[in-house]
Amino acid sequence: MITGAPRGVKDLLPKQTKQWHKVEAVIRQITREYGFEEIRTPIFEHSEVFHRGVGETTDIVQKETYDFTDRGGRELTLRPEGTAPTVRALLEHKLYAGPLPVKLYYVGPMFRFGRPQAGRLRQFHQFGIEVFGSASARVDAEVMAMAMDFYGRLGLTDLELLLNSIGCPTCRPGHREALQQFLAPKVGELCSDCQKRFEKNPMRILDCKNERCQELSQGAPTTVEYLCTDCADHFNEVKTLLDSAGVTYTLDDRLVRGLDYYTKTAFEIVSRQIGAQSSIGGGGRYDQLVETLGGPTTPGIGFGLGLERVLLTMENQGLLADDDQEQRDLFIATAGAGTAAVAFRLMQELRQRGMTVEMDYQGRSLKAQMKTADRFHVPRVMIIGESELAQGVVVLRTMSTSEQQTVPLDSVIAHLCGTAEPPMSV
């Protein structure tokens, strides 16, 4: 082997893709029921999209992006998240000019340069949704309800929805000032990251995981306390709606989240069962993002869910029992000159009628072919030998009972399919 796959990326082998298909099927279904349509944006964008969209001060932009210069000298970045590209596409194609709100979803790979560990890859996959053009609290509630519905449909339990409101440009300056006043005497004791945050984005000190910082920020003014009436009303309505729909949540006034574009509602879904990387999804409202990227004032909200972490949680909750084995309808075994061509012809005709059929590729012994047939768990095996061919018949063996019957070659397809006619082509 010359090299393995690069660090932090993984192949998904048949055993896994089978599981992914199940999750993807749920995504397809739930998005249809909630009225979302799919958007597929490129895997890379002009770096600018993320620098301005996600925010220069975020960890993602500062140290986790995959940046490169193409042969034309353009500064490009592999997408670390799905919201900024979606907004870019919204603007480029003027989707905001149509009926609002615009409800989009995406599924695909994202790239972040970090040290790999359980639940953290450099290429990972997200399922995300975005709603543009409505500032209504109903949309906030719907987005969160949908996320929880999604997990529920996959059978996941013991998840926690953390909820907070981090205000808007009207109320945030007041909070920021109060927070800086509160922390001013202790700045020197904060961790180095938080010392920088103190000036640039003091709010993020609230959810710093450093123990000392947590102690120092005990009793600090929370965003909720400084919400303007608009944000407060909005937040209350969101909670009321979630309550009425029976969506349980935990208020967390220190939840801030690492992307700069969030306003008002911020939420995160965590699982206690997948190691240190406990967040399996999160999102929030971003009422200024579209403007920031050069579009018209358009409120928005969305979530992004990590599919690897979802699968990991499912695995830990025993929801991935790989019960489905290889299942074929028929195996055709051959023995002797001229039999393979007949078998091949029959196999193709049967496949065109919808049966899953296999035959041997290497001209192995009948015994070896039977062994293979057994592994495919086929209910029946068609055996075509030289003597049968001479008589114009084939043998059909029922594996479970070892019973065999002889069927004329020219009626075996009708015998197996119930009709000799292939289905109408599409």
Add this chain to the structure above:
RNA sequence: GCGGUUGUGGCGAAGUGGUUAACGCACCGGAUUGUGGCUCCGGCAUUCGGGGGUUCAAGUCCCCUCAAUCGCCCCA
């Protein structure tokens, strides 16, 4: 980016300086005439992640490197 642990055939796993690197599973083949699942027999690592060093001698010791894994940071 930082710290801990680990790296032997497709997988699991013995082997703690000294002849031809256990074993289990999987896979392939065979057990008198063209037939599966059980059993039996046989095959399957010139090589121990990669590179360098120490030694008469290294899978076993040292260094570097790559990767995996767990944690920190952050987040999905």
